[in-house]
Amino acid sequence: MDFTKAALVILRNLTYTDRKEKEEVTLMKRRKWLTAAAVSALLCVLMGVIWFLVPVQAGTGFYIAAEEPMVVFLGRYGEPVVMRSSEGRRKMFQKLRTGDRILVFHDGRMMLSYPAQLNVFFCIRLRKGDASDLPEGALESLEEMGWIQGGGFGKSE
Numbered sequence: 659m660d661f662t663k664a665a666l667v668i669l670r671n672l673t674y675t676d677r678k679e680k681e682e683v684t685l686m687k688r689r690k691w692l693t694a695a696a697v698s699a700l701l702c703v704l705m706g707v708i709w710f711l712v713p714v715q716a717g718t719g720f721y722i723a724a725e726e727p728m729v730v731f732l733g734r735y736g737e738p739v740v741m742r743s744s745e746g747r748r749k750m751f752q753k754l755r756t757g758d759r760i761l762v763f764h765d766g767r768m769m770l771s772y773p774a775q776l777n778v779f780f781c782i783r784l785r786k787g788d789a790s791d792l793p794e795g796a797l798e799s800l801e802e803m804g805w806i807q808g809g810g811f812g813k814s815e
Contacts, residue, residue: 714779715766720792721758721783722800727751728773729762730796738796739768741778750781757787772803 719731719739727748728738741762743750754760761782769775789797 713766714763716761716763718759718761718784720787720796721751721754721756721760721781722792722796723751723754723756724800727754728800729760729776730793731762738773738800740771740773740775741781742769742775743778747778747780754781754783755786756789757791759784759787759791773800 717729717731719729722728722730722738726740726742728740730738741751741764761784762776762778763780765777765779767777
């Protein structure tokens, strides 16, 4: 009888130890998931704050090669906008030609000058084009303002 009681006590202690170890393992797994979830949430909040402080917008339009690179955005008034960028980023305009369809990533802050100016982060050519693809009047208005020279503009650019 004492032997069976002793065996039961030993079994209870073993199962209690196993249960306690399982609880510790489960608790450690929960801590890992909670830590991962907290880090993910923090990163999302940080990205939202950065997105709010430095808004990035995208727009498509036609490229105009001039002294200062320009774009005529689609769906707007058809007026040219000067694309400003830092000196290191000016290389993105080198392979573009007048009339090329482009995708422009910019900060959305248009400077009120004529023509308007826009800070550009990045520019991608979507398809090649020529000056005949530009909206009517875009080149004429730039020529009137003296931003481009008339004549055969766009044929050699």
